[in-house]
Amino acid sequence: MKIKIGTRKSKLALAQTQMVANEICNTFPDTEIEIVHISTTGDKILDKPLTEIGGKGVFVSEIEKALQNKVIDVAVHSAKDLPVSLAQGLEISGVLKRGNYRDVLVTKKDNPIKNNADFIIGTGSLRRRLNLKRLYPNVSFENIRGNVDTRLNKLENGEYDGIILAAAGLERLGLNSNEKFDFTPFEYTEFLPASCQGIIAVESRKEDFITPIIKAINDENTFLSFETERYILKLLNADCGMPLGAYSYVQNNEILITLSKDSEKTVCGKEIIPNRFSLAEELVSKL
Numbered sequence: 001m002k003i004k005i006g007t008r009k010s011k012l013a014l015a016q017t018q019m020v021a022n023e024i025c026n027t028f029p030d031t032e033i034e035i036v037h038i039s040t041t042g043d044k045i046l047d048k049p050l051t052e053i054g055g056k057g058v059f060v061s062e063i064e065k066a067l068q069n070k071v072i073d074v075a076v077h078s079a080k081d082l083p084v085s086l087a088q089g090l091e092i093s094g095v096l097k098r099g100n101y102r103d104v105l106v107t108k109k110d111n112p113i114k115n116n117a118d119f120i121i122g123t124g125s126l127r128r129r130l131n132l133k134r135l136y137p138n139v140s141f142e143n144i145r146g147n148v149d150t151r152l153n154k155l156e157n158g159e160y161d162g163i164i165l166a167a168a169g170l171e172r173l174g175l176n177s178n179e180k181f182d183f184t185p186f187e188y189t190e191f192l193p194a195s196c197q198g199i200i201a202v203e204s205r206k207e208d209f210i211t212p213i214i215k216a217i218n219d220e221n222t223f224l225s226f227e228t229e230r231y232i233l234k235l236l237n238a239d240c241g242m243p244l245g246a247y248s249y250v251q252n253n254e255i256l257i258t259l260s261k262d263s264e265k266t267v268c269g270k271e272i273i274p275n276r277f278s279l280a281e282e283l284v285s286k287l
Contacts, residue, residue: 002032003210006063006072009037010147015172016200017076019096023217031213036072038063064090067203073210075203079196079226080166084233086203093204093211094218095226099168101198101247103128103191104176105184106155107162112182114161115139122151122160127243130263131191132164148173156180168198192245192260195229195238221250228276232259235284248276255279261287 003024007017014035021033039062063075064087079095086092105121107113113121115136122144123129129141142160144151148169155163167185170176176183199222204210225248238244246259255276258268267286271279 001028001030002034003074003213004034004036004072006036006038006066006075008063009039012078012148012169012173013076016078019172019200020074020076020202020217023096024213027216028213036066038066038072061087064203067205070205073204073208074214077201077203078169079199079201079230080194082196082201082230084230084238089206090203091206092201092226093214094202095222096200096202096217097219098222098225099198099200100166100171100185101188101193102167102185103131103193103197104165104167104170105132105162105186106152106165107182107184108155109180109182111161113139113184119161122154122163125164125194125243126241127192127194127245127263128164130243131186131245134263135190148175152178152181166193166197188245188247188258192258192263192266193247195233195244195246196226197247199226201226224248224250224255224273224276228255228257228280231277232257232280232284235281236261257283259283259287 005017005021007013017035025031060077060082066072067075067090068087105113113119113136115138117138117140119139121132121139121141123141124143124145144163148165151163154160202214204214228248229246232246236244243263244261248255248257253273254270255273256270257279258266260266265287267283269279269283
């Protein structure tokens with residue numbers, strides 16, 4: 001059996017796609033994988049913030065069209081980059097086990113963050129800016145776009161004094177240890193990540209031949225968190241411009257949810273898994 005997997009061309013997207021391909025081949029050894037590279041609007045326009053060019057959808061719309069037109073059989077996404085609504089006839093059939101959900105402050109070696117206006121942090125995320133402002137109220141911010149390598153190069157070249165990246169991306173690229181930089185991870189209790197951060201999502205056509213294959217590699221606990229955090233996004237109709245932080249995890253048949261909006265008020269709670277959506281609604285109502 002041959003499966004065509006669609007993905008963006010970045011090193012991180014390809015690394016994550018290979019993780020999905022490996023899971024499929026380990027579970028179904030006779031499978032032949034073809035990886036199809038697809039350029040998205042978000043990859044082509046790098047000089048503007050995402051909020052100005054269409055939000056999260058700029059990373060997935062071309063890939064979803066390829067799925068709808070049966071050019072590819074499945075697509076691999078960073079779950080945090082998915083828009084609130086998927087294209088017609090498509091679904092997330094499964095997810096891999098969640099990677100490191102944390103955000104990481106990256107600074108030059110032996111140049112730790114300083115709480116003054118001369119220390120410039122590169123990030124286009126309002127959520128990250130507000131989170132860091134709570135910890136270091138006097139730092140300055142400038143927008144930054146580009147893949148992980150590009151951002152690290154800009155930091156090394158002195159365009160910024162620090163940048164904030166997702167820990168999962170650094171780890172999947174093997175860039176979480178580098179003699180040129182210091183890496184300071186944030187725990188979710190002080191710096192809430194984006195909804196679904198660290199999760200790799202596999203998208204397909206509904207009720208397609210590929211569905212049972214993807215479900216066979218799905219990580220159930222991660223999928224529960226994925227569904228719950230996505231539901232929070234839908235309740236708030238959140239796009240990439242909303243500074244929403246959300247994190248959940250499953251433990252002993254319960255799900256624990258923490259979320260905040262505008263990084264001002266944080267709410268949290270836990271419930272048995274069947275009541276996870278009701279808990280999400282209750283917490284959202286408290287924001």
